[in-house]
Amino acid sequence: MQRIGVFVCHCGTNIAATVDVKKVAETLGKEPGVVIAQDYQYMCSESGQNLVKDAIKEHNLTGIVICSCSPRMHENTFRKAAAAAGLNPYLVEIANIREQCSWIHKDIADATEKAVILGRAAIAKVHLNAPLTAGESPVVKKALVIGGGIAGIQTALDIAEAGFDVDIVEKNPTIGGKMAQIDKTFPTLDCAACILTPKMVEASQNERITIRSFSEVTDVKGFVGNFTVTIKKKARYVDETKCTGCGLCTEKCPMKKVPNEFNMGLDNRSAVYIPFAQAVPKVATIDPNYCMMLKTGKCGVCSKVCSAGAINYKQQDELIEEKYGAIIVATGFNPIKLDKYDEFAYGQCPDVVTSLELERLMNAAGPNGGTLLRPSDKSHPHTIVFVQCVGSRCDDSKGKPYCSKICCMYTAKHAMLIREKYPDTEVYVFYIDVRTPGKNFDEFYRRAVEQYNVHYIKGMVGKVTPKSDGKIDVQASDLLANEQLHIDADMVVLAAAIEPDKTARPLATMLTTQMDTNDFFTEAHPKLRPVESATAGIFLSGACQGPKDIPETVAQASAAAAKAIGLLCKNSITCNPCVAHSDELMCNGCSSCEKVCPYGAITYIDKEFRMPDRTTKVRRVASVNPAVCQGCGACTVACPSGAMDLNGFSNSQIMAEVDAICK
Amino acid sequence: MQEAMINKAKQLLADGTVSRVIGWKRGEFAYDITPAVFETAEELEREFVFDDFTSANVSKYLVKESQKEGKVLAFLKPCDTYSLNQLTKEHRVDRDNIYVVGIPGGPKLDIEKIKAKGITGITGVKNDNYTLRIETIYGEETMPFYEAVLDKCASCKSKKHVTYDELIGEDGDVLESNRFDMVEKLENMTSQERYDFWRGELSKCIRCNACRNVCPACTCENCVFDNPNSGIDNKAPADSFEENMFHIIRAFHVAGRCTDCGECSRVCPQHIPLHLLNRKFIKDINALYGEYQAGADTTSRAPLTNYTADDCEASVVHERGVE
Numbered sequence: 001m002q003r004i005g006v007f008v009c010h011c012g013t014n015i016a017a018t019v020d021v022k023k024v025a026e027t028l029g030k031e032p033g034v035v036i037a038q039d040y041q042y043m044c045s046e047s048g049q050n051l052v053k054d055a056i057k058e059h060n061l062t063g064i065v066i067c068s069c070s071p072r073m074h075e076n077t078f079r080k081a082a083a084a085a086g087l088n089p090y091l092v093e094i095a096n097i098r099e100q101c102s103w104i105h106k107d108i109a110d111a112t113e114k115a116v117i118l119g120r121a122a123i124a125k126v127h128l129n130a131p132l133t134a135g136e137s138p139v140v141k142k143a144l145v146i147g148g149g150i151a152g153i154q155t156a157l158d159i160a161e162a163g164f165d166v167d168i169v170e171k172n173p174t175i176g177g178k179m180a181q182i183d184k185t186f187p188t189l190d191c192a193a194c195i196l197t198p199k200m201v202e203a204s205q206n207e208r209i210t211i212r213s214f215s216e217v218t219d220v221k222g223f224v225g226n227f228t229v230t231i232k233k234k235a236r237y238v239d240e241t242k243c244t245g246c247g248l249c250t251e252k253c254p255m256k257k258v259p260n261e262f263n264m265g266l267d268n269r270s271a272v273y274i275p276f277a278q279a280v281p282k283v284a285t286i287d288p289n290y291c292m293m294l295k296t297g298k299c300g301v302c303s304k305v306c307s308a309g310a311i312n313y314k315q316q317d318e319l320i321e322e323k324y325g326a327i328i329v330a331t332g333f334n335p336i337k338l339d340k341y342d343e344f345a346y347g348q349c350p351d352v353v354t355s356l357e358l359e360r361l362m363n364a365a366g367p368n369g370g371t372l373l374r375p376s377d378k379s380h381p382h383t384i385v386f387v388q389c390v391g392s393r394c395d396d397s398k399g400k401p402y403c404s405k406i407c408c409m410y411t412a413k414h415a416m417l418i419r420e421k422y423p424d425t426e427v428y429v430f431y432i433d434v435r436t437p438g439k440n441f442d443e444f445y446r447r448a449v450e451q452y453n454v455h456y457i458k459g460m461v462g463k464v465t466p467k468s469d470g471k472i473d474v475q476a477s478d479l480l481a482n483e484q485l486h487i488d489a490d491m492v493v494l495a496a497a498i499e500p501d502k503t504a505r506p507l508a509t510m511l512t513t514q515m516d517t518n519d520f521f522t523e524a525h526p527k528l529r530p531v532e533s534a535t536a537g538i539f540l541s542g543a544c545q546g547p548k549d550i551p552e553t554v555a556q557a558s559a560a561a562a563k564a565i566g567l568l569c570k571n572s573i574t575c576n577p578c579v580a581h582s583d584e585l586m587c588n589g590c591s592s593c594e595k596v597c598p599y600g601a602i603t604y605i606d607k608e609f610r611m612p613d614r615t616t617k618v619r620r621v622a623s624v625n626p627a628v629c630q631g632c633g634a635c636t637v638a639c640p641s642g643a644m645d646l647n648g649f650s651n652s653q654i655m656a657e658v659d660a661i662c663k
Numbered sequence: 664m665q666e667a668m669i670n671k672a673k674q675l676l677a678d679g680t681v682s683r684v685i686g687w688k689r690g691e692f693a694y695d696i697t698p699a700v701f702e703t704a705e706e707l708e709r710e711f712v713f714d715d716f717t718s719a720n721v722s723k724y725l726v727k728e729s730q731k732e733g734k735v736l737a738f739l740k741p742c743d744t745y746s747l748n749q750l751t752k753e754h755r756v757d758r759d760n761i762y763v764v765g766i767p768g769g770p771k772l773d774i775e776k777i778k779a780k781g782i783t784g785i786t787g788v789k790n791d792n793y794t795l796r797i798e799t800i801y802g803e804e805t806m807p808f809y810e811a812v813l814d815k816c817a818s819c820k821s822k823k824h825v826t827y828d829e830l831i832g833e834d835g836d837v838l839e840s841n842r843f844d845m846v847e848k849l850e851n852m853t854s855q856e857r858y859d860f861w862r863g864e865l866s867k868c869i870r871c872n873a874c875r876n877v878c879p880a881c882t883c884e885n886c887v888f889d890n891p892n893s894g895i896d897n898k899a900p901a902d903s904f905e906e907n908m909f910h911i912i913r914a915f916h917v918a919g920r921c922t923d924c925g926e927c928s929r930v931c932p933q934h935i936p937l938h939l940l941n942r943k944f945i946k947d948i949n950a951l952y953g954e955y956q957a958g959a960d961t962t963s964r965a966p967l968t969n970y971t972a973d974d975c976e977a978s979v980v981h982e983r984g985v986e
Contacts, residue, residue: 505972506972509972585884585885586883586884586885586890587884588753588754588755588882588883588884589753589754589755590753590754590755591752591753591754592753592968595964595965595968595969596968596970604754617730619884620754638967638968640883640916640917640920641883641884641885641886641887641890642887642890642892642893643884643885651893651894652892652894655894
C-alpha cells in the first residue's frame with residue numbers, strides 16, 4: 001500500500017494570495033493513498049524541508065508530492081531532502097501550482113480548483129513512480145569554443161589558464177573577429193589592434209589552445225561531458241604547416257580585383273591572401289572563387305614563388321571528429337544589410353557608409369592608410385552626418401525591435417575622433433535617445449558634446465539624396481526646435497543595427513539549444529544563469545547571446561569560461577536515470593526510434609527469442625545506451641507498438657496524470 | 664494472365680529459385696478470393712486463381728513468410744509493391760528472401776457494388792472493361808463495368824511497381840489521382856457536419872479488427888489494442904468514445920507509414936470509409952512537410968520521423984484548425 005505525503009507551499013503570497021492552500025491540502029489529504037497533507041509558508045526553506053523529512057520518517061512515506069513552484073526551480077532541493085530522509089529521490093513529484101496556476105489566475109476559486117487538479121495528477125503519477133538510481137558518466141576534459149572573436153579568444157585563454165585543453169573553431173581564415181576590424185575603442189580611445197593582437201598571439205602560442213581556423217562545426221552528437229563534434233576543415237589550398245606567412249604569393253598573385261572583406265569591400269585584395277598583417281594563424285588562403293588556377297587550371301604563380309612549397313591546389317575539405325566535455329558558443333554578430341533602406345541612399349552613393357566601414361576608412365591599415373577621405377573622390381569631407389538607430393528599435397519588418405546597444409557609444413567615439421583629427425569638419429549626430437549606461441560612458445558622450453562641439457540633434461533623418469555636385473542633401477527633423485533641416489553633407493554614416501551571425505541558427509539546431517525570435521541564444525535564466533544555455537554543457541559567450549560592447553563581452557567570456565571550467569574539473573557527472581528502455585518482446589525493430597533519437601543512443605541488435613514449441617527466433621530489437629540517452633522521450637512517441645518507455649515518465653504514468661486531470 | 668502466372672510460378676519452383684509461392688485461391692463463392700501459399704506445381708494447377716476479384720494485398724503475409732526457410736515468390740500488384748517497400752524499410756520483412764513478380768494492377772471488382780444491384784447467386788463474371796457480364800445461377804446479368812469497380816481502384820495512385828525482381832506485362836506510371844477529393848470535401852464541412860459524418864460512420868463499427876488485421880502497416884509484434892498495459896486494449900466498443908478512438912488511434916499509428924493501399928476500407932464489413940482518415944494524414948503531411956509517398960522507396964526518411972530546419976512550425980498546424 002502506498003503511503004503518500006502531500007506538501008503545499010504558500011511561497012509567501014506568491015501562491016497563497018490566489019490559491020486557498022489550506023483547502024488544497026485538506027482536499028488532497030482525502031485522495032487514496034495519501035496519509036498526510038500539510039501546508040507551509042516556505043516549503044523550500046530549511047524548516048520547510050525539515051517538515052518534509054520528518055514526515056517521511058514519521059509516516060514511513062513511500063512517495064511525496066510537493067505543490068509549489070516549477071520543478072525547474074526546486075525539484076532538486078526536494079529530491080535532496082527526500083534522499084536525506086532515506087526516500088529514493090525519484091519518488092518525489094512536483095505539482096507546479098505557482099507558474100502554472102497562481103501566477104496566471106486571478107480568481108481564488110478557479111485557481112484553488114486547478115491547484116487541486118494539478119496535485120491530483122501528481123499523486124496519480126507518484127503512485128506509479130519507481131525508485132531510480134543515477135549512474136555516472138566520465139567528463140572529457142577538453143572544451144570547444146565556436147567562434148574566434150574576442151569572446152571566443154578570452155574564453156579559450158581562461159580555460160587554458162585553468163589547465164584544460166581547448167579548441168577554437170573559427171570559420172574565417174584568421175581569428176580576431178569584429179574587434180580586429182575596429183580602429184579605436186570607447187571609452188578610453190585606445191587602439192583595438194594594440195589590445196587585441198597580443199591576445200591573439202597568446203592564444204596561438206598557448207600549448208593548450210588549438211586554433212582551427214577556416215573550419216566549421218557540421219555535426220554535434222552526445223551530451224554534457226561527452227560531446228562528439230564533427231568539424232569541417234575547409235580547403236585553403238595552402239599547407240598551414242609549411243606556410244611561413246611571408247606574403248610573397250599575395251604580392252605576385254595576378255588576380256588582384258577581389259573585394260577585400262576585411263576592409264568591408266572598400267578596397268581589393270588578391271585571390272591568395274592573408275586577411276591582415278596581424279592575422280593568426282598567419283598563413284595564406286586561396287579564394288577558390290577568384291583563383292585562376294583553381295578556376296581554369298592556368299596560372300600557378302603562387303606555387304612557383306612559394307619557397308616553402310606550401311601551395312597545394314589539390315587540397316580537399318577535411319572532416320575531423322573530436323570529443324569535448326563542454327562547448328562554448330561565441331558566434332558573435334554582424335551589422336544588418338542596409339539594402340532595404342533606400343531612404344538613406346546606401347548602395348546608391350559611395351559616400352553613405354556604415355559605421356563599420358567608417359572604422360576601416362579611419363584605420364591606418366585601411367584603404368586610405370588612416371586618412372579619412374570620401375570613398376567617391378578621395379577628397380577630405382567637411383560635413384559629416386551620423387544617423388543613429390538604422391534598423392534598431394524598429395517596429396517594422398525591415399529592422400530589429402531591440403536596441404543594438406553599442407551604436408550610441410561608437411558614434412560618440414567616431415564624432416570625437418573626427419573633430420580631434422580634422423577640426424575643420426562639422427559633425428552632426430541625429431538620434432532618438434543617447435543611451436550611455438556604463439562606466440565612464442556618459443562622461444565620454446558629454447566630452448563629445450561639450451569639448452568637441454559635436455552637433456547632437458534629437459530627431460530622425462527622413463531622406464538622404466545624393467546631389468549632382470557631389471554633396472549629399474540630408475533632410476531631417478529637429479524635434480527639440482520643431483523644425484525641418486536640410487544639411488549639405490559630404491559623408492553620411494549609418495549606425496546599422498547588429499544581428500546574430502547567420503551561422504548561429506543551424507548551430508543552435510545541432511546543439512539543441514534555444515534561441516529567441518531574433519536568433520540570439522537564450523540563456524538558462526536571464527538573471528541567475530546568464531552564461532549557460534538551457535542545454536547542459538553548452539555555454540554562451542559574447543554577442544551571440546545579445547548585443548554587447550567589448551568590456552561586457554570579455555566579462556561574459558570569462559564567466560562562460562568559469563562555468564565550463566567548473567564542469568571540466570569534475571571527473572564524472574551524475575547521469576539522469578530517467579532514460580528510455582525498450583520492451584524487447586514488443587519491439588518490432590522498425591527503426592522509428594533510432595531515426596528520431598537526437599543523441600544517437602539507440603542501436604539495433606539481433607536477439608534470440610524463445611517461441612512456442614521449443615523453437616527459437618532471431619529478431620531485430622532496439623537497444624538503448626543509457627549513458628548516451630538524455631531522456632527526451634522522442635522515441636517513446638515515435639514507437640508504434642509502445643515498446644519504448646521512459647523511466648520516471650512512463651506511458652502509464654502520463655496516462656494516469658491525464659486521467660486524474662480529466663476525472 | 665492466370666495461366667502466365669501459374670507457368671512462371673511452376674518454373675521458379677522447378678529451378679529452385681523459390682520454395683513456395685504466395686498467391687490466391689477461391690473460397691466458398693466465385694468472388695471469394697483469398698491469399699494462399701502453394702508449394703507444388705499440382706497445388707498451383709488445382710487452386711491458383713487470378714481474376715477480377717483478386718484484390719487482396721499479399722505483402723503483409725510476407726512478414727511471416729519471408730522469415731521462413733527458403734525463398735518465397737510473391738505476385739504483387741503495383742499498389743502492393745508500395746506496402747512491401749514500406750515493410751522492407753521498417754525491417755519487418757527479409758527482402759532478400761522474397762522473389763517479387765510484378766503483375767498488372769486493377770481495376771478490381773467490388774462484389775458489394777454488384778450485390779447492391781440486386782444481383783445474387785453469382786458464379787462468375789466476364790468483363791470487356793465496358794460491360795460487366797455476370798453469370799448467376801438464375802442466368803446472365805449485365806451492369807456497367809465502372810460502376811462495379813472497387814473504390815480504391817477508382818482512385819488508383821500508381822500503376823508503377825516500385826520494387827520487383829521480374830515483371831509479367833509492362834510497368835506503368837505514377838498516376839494523377841483524385842484520391843484527395845473526398846478529404847477536401849470533408850475539410851470544407853463545418854466541424855459539426857464533419858463530426859456528424861464520422862459519428863455516423865464510426866458508430867457502425869463492430870470492432871471485428873478486420874481493418875487492423877489486413878493493414879500492412881499494422882504488423883506490430885504486440886498490438887497496443889491487444890496489450891493490457893497500453894490502457895487502450897478494449898476489445899468491444901463499449902461507448903461512442905471508444906468507437907471513435909479505435910480508428911483515430913489506428914490512423915495516428917500508421918500516419919507517415921500508410922501507403923494508401925485501401926485494404927482497410929475494402930475489408931470493412933460495415934463499409935466504413937476508413938481510408939479517408941489515412942488520406943487526411945497523407946494530405947496534411949504533403950502540405951506541411953512536402954510531397955511524400957510512403958513505400959515509394961526503402962531509404963528516404965519519413966517526414967514524421969525526420970527533422971529539417973524548414974519543417975513547419977507547430978503554430979502553423981494549430982492555426983489551420985481554427986474555424
